[in-house]
Amino acid sequence: MGSRNARTRRAGRRPGAPRRTGRPQDLVRRTAFEVIRAVQTRDAYANLLLPVRLRERGLTGRDAALATELTYGTLRGRGTYDAVLEVCSDRPLRRIDEPLLDVLxxxxxxxxxxxxxxxxxxxxAVELARSVVGAGRAGFANAVLRKVATRDLKAWLDIVAPPxxxxxxxxxxxxxxxxxxxALRDALGPARDEIEALLAADNDRPRVTLVAKPGRATVAELVEAGAEPAAWSPQAAVLPEGDPAAIEAVAAGRAAVQDEASQLVTLALAAVPLDGxxxxxxxxxxxxxxxxxLLSGLAGGRGARLLACDLQEHRAALVRQAVDDRTAVAVADGTAPPWRPxxxxxxxxxxxxxxxxxxxxxxxxxxxxxxSALAELGPLQRALxxxxxxxxxxxxxVAYVTCSPHLAETRVVVDDVLRDRPDVQRLDAPAVLAETARGELTGLGExxxxxxxxxxxxxxAMFLALLRRTG
Structure with missing residues (x-):
């Protein structure tokens, strides 16, 4: 033991420290790998963890862009890449250690x-494997990836995609x-021939869309800061490039990153005329x-008061940061509410x-x-x-909204709940959205x-049902 520690000290390395490989650690790829592993092992969200890691490691510009591409591209393409790796490996993927499989x-x-x-x-990749799992298995990674490199993606798909x-x-x-x-093909209904376009769009990198919170920021302010007006939402702007946190209105909480469909379903609820x-x-x-x-700003502009609730305290804390001072935030279970009917x-x-x-x-x-997630979520969705x-x-x-087009989470839930509710009227949600949007918004369904x-x-792929209680 003593002689081994002496050799370690002579090599300039503390006992237990990572082995030096003769080349500086590739921080960009290491960052992508660590985010991917966190997603796998502790259910981390890449869109939340990656920006933190980039800031911690001072990765900006091209380095940040590459780390982002490697992280999201690997997560998106996992199914395709696993099919290729299965052909190129001499053992089933289930027998490959998970850290090494993520390197592959x-x-x-x-x-x-x-x-x-x-x-x-x-x-x-081999250098990363050597750092993560050691030199022996790095040789396996080298052999597998050299086989992968013999063809481009199109050629591999001709082999691994069953015709x-x-x-x-x-x-x-x-x-x-x-x-x-x-499920997505079923949700498209008569337009099921659009399934390839939908799946391809799921693999596109989304634009960064901002929302100007009413009464606190304007689209014009966001445009002046480098964004462009968005296609549909009158509160939205698109940031072509750069860090949204660098925009003063975003940094101050007067604007935020929010998908246009998410904005529009909220605006639609506020746009429905009421009696009384x-x-x-x-x-x-x-x-x-x-x-x-967004709802907080809309309510404040009309002299209304918003109560925003969530079952979990840590999520309620995030809500408090997003709303204005006129909005009340509470921790509450919507299925056993503290408010009166x-x-x-x-x-x-x-x-x-x-x-x-x-x-x-x-x-x-x-x-x-x-x-199985559908079976778990369905009763909760109906109860809520x-x-x-x-x-x-x-x-x-009431606006019933899901960030899912799955029929079992959308129209099936609404139809089931309303089957015994003759006192509820379904409103024409596409018509309300068309009046709310600033462009010609079509393709939402009949x-x-x-x-x-x-x-x-x-x-x-946001779903919206607008429901008026009539009695």
Whole structure:
């Protein structure tokens, strides 16, 4: 033991410290790898963790862009890359240690999804493997990735995508689990031939869309700071490049990052005309606060008061940061509410869901969910919608919203709850949205429900039902 420690000291390395490999650690790829591992091992969200890691390590400009591409590209393409790696490996992927498998996925993305030269892609991945799992298994990574490098992505898809199985072909080609491909195709209904365009759009990098919170910021201010007016939402601007936190209004909390569809469903709830009072609004599942921040400004501009609730304290804390001082924030269970029935004029229910509508921004969600999630979420969604209809007064309006187009989370939930509710009227959500939007907004469906689509609208696949309680 003593002689080994002496050799360690002579080598300039503390006992237990990482081995030196003769080359400086590639911080960009290491950062991407660590975020990918956090997603795998502790259910971290890449869109929340990656910016933190970039700031901690001082990665900016091209380095930050590359780390972002490697992280999101690897997460999005995992299904495709696994199919290729399975062919190139001499053992099943389930027998490969998970850290090493993530290195292989990262290397496959560099080879098949970027313009990084093959020798550099293989070399940096092998170096990362050596750092993570040791020299012995780095040799295995080298052998596998050299096989991957023998063909481009199109040639590999000709081999690994089954031509006689349409769902299988789409699943491998567009890197979506088979059950999600099937569900999205069903949700498209008569437009099911758009499925490839939808799956491709899920793999596109989303634009950074900002919301100017009413009464606190304006679109003109965001445009002056370098953004461009968005296509649909009168409160939105698109940031072509750069860090949104560098914009003063965003840094101050007067504006925020928010998808256009998320803005529009909130604006639609506020746009529905009411008979009678319009002073008490409720956001039942408000965390982390995106829609609440917009709804808070809209309510304040009309002299209304918003109550924003969430079941979890840490999410309620995020809501407090997003809303203005006139909004009350509470920790509350929407299925066992502390408020009296018929207390509110407008109610927003952004129901917990699978998040299949936000796969562009959260690509890891496609690998975390399975069909069992629908069975778990369905009863909660129905209970929350029933509670929302009890919370609103006769003549008031409820917006039922999900960031998922899955039929089991959208129209099936609404239809089930309303089957025994003759006192509830379905409003024409596409018509309300068309009047709310600043451009010609089409492709939302024939009504009464509205469904946004990434490939049609460049937004998340947000669903909206507008429901008026009549008695």
């Amino acid at each position: 996925r990262l290397g496959a993305h560099q080879l098949l999804g970027t313009r990084i030269p093959p020798h550099a892609a293989v070399g940096t 006689d199985d349409e769902l299988g072909r789409l699943s491998v080609t567009y890197s979506h689990p088979r059950w999600i491909v099937s 009072p319009d002073g008490r609004w409720l956001d039942m599942c408000a965390g982390p606060g995106g829609k609440a921040g 018929a207390s509110f004029d407008r109610v927003l229910l952004d129901a917990p869901c699978t998040g299949l509508g936000a796969l562009r921004r959260r690509p890891e969600a496609r690998w975390r969910r399975d069909p 919608l029933a509670a929302a209809l009890e919370a609103v007064r006769p003549g008031g309006v 009504g009464p429900y509205a469904q946004f689509w990434p490939h049609r609208h460049g937004t998340d």
